[in-house]
Amino acid sequence: MARIHPTALVDPHAQLDANVEVGPYTVIGPHVRIGAGTTIGAHCVIDGHTTIGRDNRIYPFVSLGLPSQDKKYAGEPCELIIGDRNTIREYSTYHIGTVQGGGVTRLGNDNWMMAYTHLAHDCVVGDHTIFANNAQLAGHVQVGDWAILGGFTVVHQFVRIGAHAMTAMCALLFADVPPFVMAQGQPAQARSMNFEGLRRRGFSASRIAAVKAMHKALYREGLTLAQAVERIDALTARYPDAAADVALMRAFLAGVNPERGIVR
Missing domain, CATH: 1.20.1180 (Udp N-acetylglucosamine O-acyltransferase; Domain 2)
Incomplete structure (x- = not known):
């Protein structure tokens, strides 16, 4: 049996591996699947058609798989898919996709997601990324492998951020950031490449x-x-x-x- 705190509310239809740990007062819905070795902190909400892979560390007060904030969303069974070995810190919010955007919001593997990060509907984030506190993605944003988003980075919908790119604190992105580029400013401008x-x-x-x-x-x-x-x-x-x-x-x-x- 999964190690579930007695105050947690886990729907009997949810699929949790035997090595999953669920903290106090967490709520897990019926369509959730969680892989081996993943730990869920206290006071989390995980709902919707959400799949979480192996060995993730999810800290308290995280919200995963709730409906998107897109006003066009009409209750369709869209998904949130999270890979393996991700760290998701406190108060992060990741929403399911929409039918207009393909139906899936996706977070890859080995990502380091600090407190208050947000993935809106239909975002796709690759592997080995770092999102500092309060990095926020609007809908349909794509982030490549090894990208780093500085604290309070805000990304407009449909913008793409290339692999190995980096943004400075408080960057405001209205245009695509090519691979390797370091961007800074409001609106962000290219400053250099991420040579270090x-x-x-x-x-x-x-x-x-x-x-x-x-x-x-x-x-x-x-x-x-x-x-x-x-x-x-x-x-x-x-x-x-x-x-x-x-x-x-x-x-x-x-x-x-x-x-x-x-x-x-």
Whole structure:
């Protein structure tokens, strides 16, 4: 049997692995599934069609899987899916998706989510991200692997944040943040690339040089986005071991909405 505190209210139809721990006064609904090794703190609410993987640590007063705040939501059975080994700190709120956005809000694996973080409907967050306190995502936002959001970062709906990107405290994002970019301000502007983060993740000097060249093409030479893409495409020949990094940037830029653009 799962280790459930006697004051917790767990619906008999909920599916909890035998190694799940549930703290005092937590409420878990009938469509919830929780994997082995996950611990749920006191006073949490987990409801809706919510699936939580293995070895997650969920702290007190977290709310997961409740209906979205989208006024179009009409009670459809949408989902929240959380992967493995995530840390979700106090007062965080993650909502289910909507049919207009694909029906699923998703948090990947190995993410470090500090207090008061918010994932609105249909957000997709990758792996190994860090959200500092009060980082807030509006609906349909996408966040790539290894991204870091500074405290009180606020992200407009449909904005995308690329892998290895980083935002400063109180950044306000109305445009896409390409991979590797560091952004700051209200509205946010590109300041540099996340070179220290790349070094910590084992990027070679050649790969970092390629990222510097991409930064130069996007922000230092006065090029249009189309011209910058052409310049970036040519970098694979100069930096063959950075081919995957160039492809990552190229794929991200190909998906930029012209009306929104990228942070400049």
